[in-house]
Amino acid sequence: MDQIFADMFPTTQIPYPVIVARFCGAIFFGGLIGFEREAQDKAAGLRTHILISLASAVFAIISIESVHMPGLSDEQVQIDPLRVVEAVTAGVAFLAAGTIVLSKGEVRGLTTGAGMWLAGAIGLALGFGHWLIAAFALTAGLTVLYAVGRLQSLYKSRRPLPEPRIVEGKDQNSKPSPEKARGLKKPKP
Template sequence: MEQIVADLFPNTQVPYPVILARMVGAILFGAAIGAEREYRDHAAGLRTHILVALAACVFALLALESVHMASFSDEQVRIDPLRVVEAVTAGVAFLAAGMIVFSRGEVRGLTTGAGMWLAGAVGLSVGLGYWFIGFFATLACFIVLFILGKFETRLGVGSSKEEEDK
């Protein structure tokens, strides 16, 4: 029985309560970004942004832990956690690009795609333990999407009216 528990919960560099807190943080920050998109009734809304942020967080945690795994301690094996960041960036950019549509001479979905990309960055930040960066990026995203979006709508200018509200 002890071996089963040890296999299910191997020793980690980052303690399990911290891992859980980082994953919950990624969920909350991703939700904050996605809530604005959901409010505007876009395809990539609350759930999508939560999943992007959480996935990025999990990849970041795995990158941190993989550096310390005994099975990777051989000199022949070289672990580069930066590759995980690059892979998450490329993967989320691919998802975000799928949100962008060019139709009738207009670009739509660009802001939603950028929000998904930022959700990935926020997830990586929290997963790597950089809570302040993740929080500030989420706050800045909220200001840009919600507050500036409202301001542009009132003025009748900007990308929020031309790109997103159709």
């Protein structure tokens, strides 16, 4: 029974209370970014950003601990923790790409994808124990999402609408009737 407990709770380079604190920080910081996305009614919201940030923190902690694991720390085994950063970056980029869509000629979801990428970076920073870097990244990210988002909305609301172009007596900005759009002819009265 002692061997099972020893296997479940091995000695770690980072004390368990610190690991838990880093995970809680990743949950909280990722959640703040996700909350903003959720408030904007985006596809990737609170839970998605929390999970990305937490998963990134887990990868970072595991990479630190793997360097110090018995059997992996001798000279014959070479472990590069920076590969974890590359793997998380690629994985989060894959998830973020899934939120980007082309709809009616417009690209949507770029900001949400970037927010997911930032949540991953913040999770890595917390996993590696860089609380100040994570806090600054969170502050900068929320500033961009809230403040710059408000400025964009203000700019768009004050921008004059384009004037309709009339070519040969037809308004080019008007939409065709549903029948015309489907190629059907209107019945004659």
